[in-house]
Amino acid sequence: MDNLPLIIIAVIVVLLVVAAIGIYNGLVQRRLRIDEAFAQIEVQLKRRHDLIPNLVNAVKGYMGFEQKVLTDVTNARAAAVAAGAQGPAQQAAAENALTSTLRSLFAVVENYPELKANQNVLELQEQLTTTENQISFSRQHYNATVLDYNTAIQVFPNVLLAGPLGFTRREFFDAEPEAANVPTVDLSIS
């Protein structure tokens, strides 16, 4: 009977250790999900970066095509590639800038009937549209996993372990401030 307090303490310690292991594993799993989601975005960003030079080459030969628009796109692409190493928030900002220069490029293409009929340009336009859409849908998924993780490391009792074990907050891959919710306007007559 002398051992009873000792046994109780031992049981409590074991329970605490088991709980801590459970919390730790849960946090690791959530962090892995973020990395997985981000890898998906990166694949698509890479694809977009690869497609852009083809598009620039396809349109630059056309007489009188606005050279400034092309330079903007090329510069924005270079900035986006460079931002790849600077974390999700920086990268998102650079990619958003690239998206808007691409939009002006496609707006200019609309003024050139021979470009609009060019099969190669049409294909590139479709590829870039789908890549942009895939980036935005992957971003949604990525941000959801980040929110889930950031919440998990801040709630009690996880917060007691998260700091000492090196679980730090992750950055969101931010959507464009206002463009994300603006419905696209269809001016074509159907």
Added chain:
Amino acid sequence: MAATTFFAQASANRRNSFLLAAFVVAVLCLLGFFVGYAIAGDPAGGVAATGAALLLGSVIAVGTYFQGDKLVLAASGARPVDAQAAPQLMNVVQEMAIAANVPMPAVYVIDDSAPNAFATGRDPKHASVAITTGLLEKLDREELQGVIGHELSHVRNFDIRFALIVGVMVGAIAILADFFLRFTFWGGGRRGRDRDGGGGAQLIIFFIAIALAILAPIIARFIQLAVSRQREYLADASAVELTRNPYGLERALAKISADTEVLEVANRGTQHMYFTNPIKKFEERSSNLFSTHPAIVDRINRLRELTGEAPLSAPEAATLAGLE
């Protein structure tokens, strides 16, 4: 959180599917028992027939679970496509698969000028989406995205599994009921009455069996239809959540509704799977207890609620419904 509500929706759907499937199985057992009892004249016959009905039902259900999607695709004349043949379609499916967080499904095309689409399979890992060539020709990118979003919502919500399994169960009940009614007609009833000692109780069992044989297929079909209609609304709403663009789906519904082509490969066995009801009579398209789909006008109005627009006016609605 969007992801959590989607997840909750899918799991609620799986639970409901299970309950409904269980209910349909119960109806099948009940029918089997009374049919067996009435034919054999004692409860042991009822138990035997229940066992036989269950066995038959499970064999068909298991077969359908693993092979039903191939059967449906083959029956609809669907052929697989790849990124070479239909780049935009494959891109849009890929986008929606990412948005719905499901694996890329197999994509098929049906050579038919009527614009329509369906999804089938047993779970998101084994899913197929089929689109008619008419749909590809007549819809623009945004509209196509709305339709594919709708179909992939069915995939993510496990509606495809429900459609496969319950469709088969309803069929099995109909076959069993039909068999019994024919059997009675060809003289099974006379034998039951000739027997001594059965008396009133025997007769009552017999009448219960006949009543069940008539009612069970109708009840089972009602359940299937009610759930089917509800899920069309749910899939429309989920499609908007995925695409974040209600206008594409709304325009697609309006275009398809205004289209007068009839989908030749659809029949009563597969009509509940399609994007819009492929059998085009006004009665079939209006929302009532017997339709697989809600009226397109109702679906459009629910989408307009999401965007805060006024519902379609009566003349607009009448034009869409094909009444002029």
